[in-house]
Amino acid sequence: MVSAINAPKGVPDYPPPRSRDFLYVRQALAEPATRAGYEYIELPIFESTDLFIRGVGESTDVVSKEMYTFTDRGDRSITLRPEGTAGVIRAIIENRLDKGPLPVKLWYAGPFFRAERPQQGRYRQLQQVGVEVVGSDDPATDAEVISLAYHGFTSLGLQRFVLNLTSLGCSTCRPPYRLILQEFLGTCDLDQETRERAALNPLRVLDDKRETVQAQLTHAPLMIDFLCLDCAEHYASVRSYLSASGVQWQENPRLVRGLDYYTRTTFEFVHPDLGAQSGIGGGGRYDGLMADLGGASLSGIGFGLGTDRTLLACEAEGLTPFVRGIIDIYFIAIGEPARLHTVALMQSLRTQGISCDMSFDSRSLKSAMKNADRLAAPFVAILGDHEMQSNSLQLKNMTTGEQEVLPSTSQALIGHLLSPDRKALR
RNA sequence: GUGGGUGUAGCUCAGCUGGUAGAGCGCUGCGUUGUGGUCGCAGAUGCCGCGGGUUCAAGUCCCGUCACUCACCCCA
Secondary structure (H helix, E strand, C coil), rough: CCCCCCCCCCCCCCCCCCCHHHHHHHHHHHHHHHCCCCCECCCCCEEEHHHHHHHHCCCCCCHHHHCCCCCCCCCHHHCCCCCCCHHHHHEEEEEEEHHCCCCEEEEEEEECCCCCCCECCCCCEEEEEEEEEEECCCHHHHHHHHHHHHHHHHHHHCCEEEEEEECCCCCCCHHHHHHHHHHHCCCCCCCHHHHHHHHHCCHHHHHCCHHHHHHHCCCCHHHHHHHHHEEEEEEEHHHHCCCCHHHHHHHHCCCCCCCCCCCEEEEEECCCCCCCEEEEEEEEEECCCCCCCCCCCCCEEEEEEHHHHHHHHHCCCCCCCCCCCCCEEEEEEEHHHHHHHHHHHHHHHHHHCEEEEEECCCCCHHHHHHHHHHHHCCCEEEHHHHHHHCCCEEEEEECCCCCEEECCHHHHHHHHHHCCCCCCCC
């Protein structure tokens, strides 16, 4: 026996039936954007390594130690995308979308890659649904983006997630605050590694998980108290639009994100039931990114939602399965004439949007029924010799168990399945 | 990159102080003519992760190795 090949470390499979729920979650997370004027953008899965170094920031962990980078046959450095925003911005600039009507509102979905040690809810290939809005400073866009994510989660029935919100200030107010924070951190008793972080990106020290560190940060200065007038007004406005959108949030002035480009509004959705990982989505505003990547000086805001983790959260809350079966009618045909007729019938139904499947390999009626049950088919159509003689079929409702005779035409079936006095199929 | 845990039937796992393997679920069939779910009965399936060592004897002890997993760092 030859040895089987395993998937590379840390990449998840979604075999059926769980794949049904995966698709359902991805659809639910994208749906709000499609109803809010966001256009879909299809993007490459690998990009020039430089894009992420310049876009995401060299000092971030994502860039410095988690990228899948390789050299292609033309000696170019290529990286499997670790996040979505940089690629969207690159595509906006390259396709001149920023020269058209503003703001540009886009959504995307697909796999991202980070070479981390895998654990629960953390994969080397992860799936996200994201949106980006470029070319607007309006606080209403901040609120809209946050609301899309929020209502994507609520539409799945999720209840236990929390939205954390803060403002990280701008190029006017953040640098002075940064100095004040660094000065404060200088008075704390910190280990070498944390001191280095304080020098490089002092904000990150604020969300250190260790109690010994947190204890010293009780009186740390917070960005939220040092916002300039513009940022303070912007933040206040975002909050009132959020209230108007029916979004509930929790202010968390210690919220810090791992990517360097964020400014002003910053947010993160967390869920308590995912093991050590809690983030199911996050994002924020970025004022300098477009310009940093060679485009017009437009600001943007966006989010990335973790499809894998959202599915885990739904499972943890007992919301799954969302999809019990994928066919509307299961056909059992006995004898060659009946099988031929059934194939024609199914083709007609499929063309008209009804999902159907049939029993193959001439199994016994009993085992075919069993199969229908396992496929969770709501209806079973049986065609045997008796039925063929009268051009009819037996239609069994698998929920109620009742069975009746219908003409064996697609029209009769569709009329019956969709008739208002019965449970409609869709 | 650093640390911990676990590898036994398709799945979840049991197997005490060494004596060549078990349960539940699932799967297949049967309970008479062409009808699923419930119930009853019968049945199939294991290089006990891999390699080496100790021993009369290893799923069980020792060493190594690989895989998976959880956590740290960080993030979706």
